[in-house]
Amino acid sequence: MRHTNLFSLLARCGLFAVCMLHLSTAQAQWATVDWTIAETLLAIDAPVSSVAQQSDYRAWVGEPRIPDNVSDMGLRTQPNLELLAQVPPEQTLISPMFAGLTPRLEKIAPVTLFSLYSPGTDTWQEMQTLTRQLGELTERQPQAEQLIEETQALMATLRESRPLSQSEIAPLLMVQFMDARHVRVFGENSLYNAVLEQLDLPNAWDQSTNAWGFALVGIEALARYPEATLVIIDPLPAGAEEQLAKSGLWQQLPSVRHDRIVRLPPVWSFGALPSAQRFARELTMALEAAQAVSH
Numbered sequence: 001m002r003h004t005n006l007f008s009l010l011a012r013c014g015l016f017a018v019c020m021l022h023l024s025t026a027q028a029q030w031a032t033v034d035w036t037i038a039e040t041l042l043a044i045d046a047p048v049s050s051v052a053q054q055s056d057y058r059a060w061v062g063e064p065r066i067p068d069n070v071s072d073m074g075l076r077t078q079p080n081l082e083l084l085a086q087v088p089p090e091q092t093l094i095s096p097m098f099a100g101l102t103p104r105l106e107k108i109a110p111v112t113l114f115s116l117y118s119p120g121t122d123t124w125q126e127m128q129t130l131t132r133q134l135g136e137l138t139e140r141q142p143q144a145e146q147l148i149e150e151t152q153a154l155m156a157t158l159r160e161s162r163p164l165s166q167s168e169i170a171p172l173l174m175v176q177f178m179d180a181r182h183v184r185v186f187g188e189n190s191l192y193n194a195v196l197e198q199l200d201l202p203n204a205w206d207q208s209t210n211a212w213g214f215a216l217v218g219i220e221a222l223a224r225y226p227e228a229t230l231v232i233i234d235p236l237p238a239g240a241e242e243q244l245a246k247s248g249l250w251q252q253l254p255s256v257r258h259d260r261i262v263r264l265p266p267v268w269s270f271g272a273l274p275s276a277q278r279f280a281r282e283l284t285m286a287l288e289a290a291q292a293v294s295h
Contacts, residue, residue, distance in 0.1 A: 030138060031089035031109070033076045033098050035061050036116055036272050040131055041093075042066065043147050043274040046138035049089045052076040059235055061268040063278060077101075084108050091137075112137065116272060119211050123194040127272045151273045155198040158284045162199075169287070170260060171204035172196065173228040176269060177236050180243035180250075182218055184269070189213035191271055192233075195279050204228035212270060219250060226254035229290075230261045231283065233269065262286040 029049030032038050038051045042064035051057065054072040071087070074080035076098065084092070085108045092105045094113050105111045116130050117123065128148050135144025174192045175183040186192040187205040190213025196203050204225045209215050222230065230253075244250045255261060264286055267279040 028090040028138070029087070030091060030093055031073065031084060032093040033073070033079055033101065034093065034095040034114075035076075035268060036130075036270055036275075037093045037095065037114060037134065038066070039064055039268065039274045040134050040147075040272045041138065044131070044135055044138070044140040044143040046134065046140050046143075049087055050084055052079055060266050061271065061275065062266050064274055079105070081105070081108060093134075093137075117189060117212055117270065119189075123189055123191065123213070124198065127191075127194070127276060130272050147273055151277055154277055155195075155280060158280055159199050162284070163288070163291075169201060170227055170229045171202040171225070172231050173204045173222060173225055173255070174231045174233065175222070176214075176233050177240050178216065179237055180240045180247060182216060183222070184214040184216055185221070186214045186269065191269055191275055192231075192267075192279060195276050195283070198276075199280060199284070201283075214269070219247075219253065222255065223253055228255055228260070229287075230255040231286075232261060232263045234264065234266045260290075262290050 029047050030041055031048070031050035032041065033052040035051075035053075035057050038048065038057065039061055041048050048067075048070050050071045050073045051066055052073045053076050054066055054070075057066060071083060073084050079101065081104060084105075088109045091110045091112050092108070094101060094105070094111060096113065096115055099113060102111050102113075114130055114133060116126055118126065131144045131147055132141075135141045174186040174190075174196075176186075177183050185205050187203060187207065187209040189209055189211060193203050193213060204227075205215070207215055222228075250256055262283075264279070264282045267282060268275040
């Protein structure tokens with residue numbers, strides 16, 4: 001009888017251990033200071049415990065939405081380590097931009113670095129690689145593959161259903177305002193350009209860009225592309241719209257004078273596949289709406 005009870009107890013303990021192991025895996029939480037990693041984790045339904053600077057994420061990234069139960073660890077460059085330590089994550093995930101935080105973050109949980117926008121790499125392929133890496137780490141491989149397939153299918157659908165041929169579409173200048181006189185204009189290595197390539201749309205910007213895929217220029221540089229359509233991606237800095245309305249330099253730009261401007265809601269310019277999907281949808285809708293108005 002005693003043996004039976006002992007065996008039963010051991011069996012229950014073994015079952016309990018298995019359950020606890022499953023529970024700990026199921027509840028593994030991931031924290032990140034990087035919005036590109038954050039949007040990808042959320043898109044593949046990985047459990048996220050903490051994301052930095054959430055109000056700015058909402059302004060610059062927008063979607064996927066961060067769930068209410070995800071804590072905000074403060075500034076991306078100066079995370080609140082006390083807050084992070086209250087519920088330590090399985091790992092904290094960072095990109096090279098935040099590598100300097102590693103020694104401090106490692107005091108709370110292991111840190112893993114993921115790269116995107118590496119010099120000399122194909123941005124489109126790198127986005128897919130990042131998705132697969134995060135899927136593997138968080139045991140969300142099927143969801144990661146689904147995100148990749150959905151993105152590729154969306155690009156093909158938007159490309160093939162476009163009413164205008166490439167030759168009928170003016171080249172695009174994709175800009176984000178830093179202030180009323182300066183813009184980031186996006187070309188090689190950028191997410192926006194990678195999407196344009198997938199959609200077979202022409203990018204007007206033919207000058208060099210930095211590793212992030214943009215050049216910081218004065219707005220007068222846009223005058224070199226008189227045939228281009230200006231694609232302005234929000235958000236605009238506070239007061240910039242009012243200043244532009246009064247700016248003779250801005251008003252004289254050919255694209256402005258001929259009303260060849262489309263404006264898009266925020267899409268994270270340094271994002272991955274979720275941002276690529278959003279940019280493709282928003283750009284296609286805006287171009288089609290502008291075309292309908294001009295006709």
